[in-house]
Amino acid sequence: xxxxxxxxxxxxxxxxxxxxxxxxxxxxxxxxxxxxxxxxxxxxxxxxxxxxxxxxxxxxxxxxxxxxxxxxxxxxxxxxxxxxxxxxxxxxxxxxxxxxxxxxxxxxxxxxxxxxxxxxxxxxxxxxxxxxxxxxxxxxxxxxxxxxxxxxxxxxxxxxxxxxxxxxxxxxxxxxxxx
Ligand code: AR6
Numbered sequence: 791x792x793x794x795x796x797x798x799x800x801x802x803x804x805x806x807x808x809x810x811x812x813x814x815x816x817x818x819x820x821x822x823x824x825x826x827x828x829x830x831x832x833x834x835x836x837x838x839x840x841x842x843x844x845x846x847x848x849x850x851x852x853x854x855x856x857x858x859x860x861x862x863x864x865x866x867x868x869x870x871x872x873x874x875x876x877x878x879x880x881x882x883x884x885x886x887x888x889x890x891x892x893x894x895x896x897x898x899x900x901x902x903x904x905x906x907x908x909x910x911x912x913x914x915x916x917x918x919x920x921x922x923x924x925x926x927x928x929x930x931x932x933x934x935x936x937x938x939x940x941x942x943x944x945x946x947x948x949x950x951x952x953x954x955x956x957x958x959x960x961x962x963x964x965x966x967x968x969x
Contacts (some may be wrong), residue, residue, distance in 0.1 A: 791805075792960050796937040797938055799941060800946070801930075802947045803947070803959050805950050805952070809838070809865060811867060815903075815905045816908070817870070818872045820873060822851055839863040841863040842870055853874065856892065858871070859899045869905065876918065877914075888926055889914055889929070893936075897940070906944045906945065910949070922955060923958055928940075
């Protein structure tokens with residue numbers, strides 16, 4: 791576990807399972823059809839129950855680089871924010887912009903819904919193949935930037951599913967916050 795303060799807010803890195811989180815919102819790494827799938831998406835729908843998929847169907851889809859919000863169903867979290875990260879090709883197809891944009895959309899939803907605590911997985915770094923070191927730097931710098939002008943968000947947690955992913959985020963956060 792690593793914790794830093796960004797102005798008035800807290801930013802935490804934790805190795806674990808996002809479906810167990812008690813933050814007001816958890817973020818899903820979804821696909822643009824919001825159709826469910828494997829990885830964190832599968833785990834969230836399994837743990838949260840069918841109500842989440844019902845709302846996803848009504849919404850119909852979400853473009854890459856954006857996010858949509860639904861109920862948390864049976865989860866501890868009140869909301870799930872479904873973010874669609876980019877499929878990584880070679881880094882020259884606006885992948886960094888799309889990835890940053892997916893995080894920003896989640897944060898904008900959080901502010902609009904007055905959500906004070908939110909947990910993120912490492913978007914795009916599983917099935918979508920985004921190189922972890924690059925993705926960690928983009929994810930963390932995007933949320934740090936947002937927190938600097940949005941003290942209404944009190945807590946952002948990154949829930950990293952493996953020790954390797956956790957260590958990559960820890961390294962990236964150390965680099966970004968060292969004086
Ligand atoms: N809690 C936290 N992180 C998790 C969990 C969990 N329970 N399970 C997996 N991860 P991925 P993507 C990590 O593939 O790359 C789906 O099929 C995982 O180890 O879930 O954005 C969707 O439907 C990895 O570090 O998401 C899309 O089609 C990270 O979450 C596609 O995969 C993201 O891996 C999205 O691919």
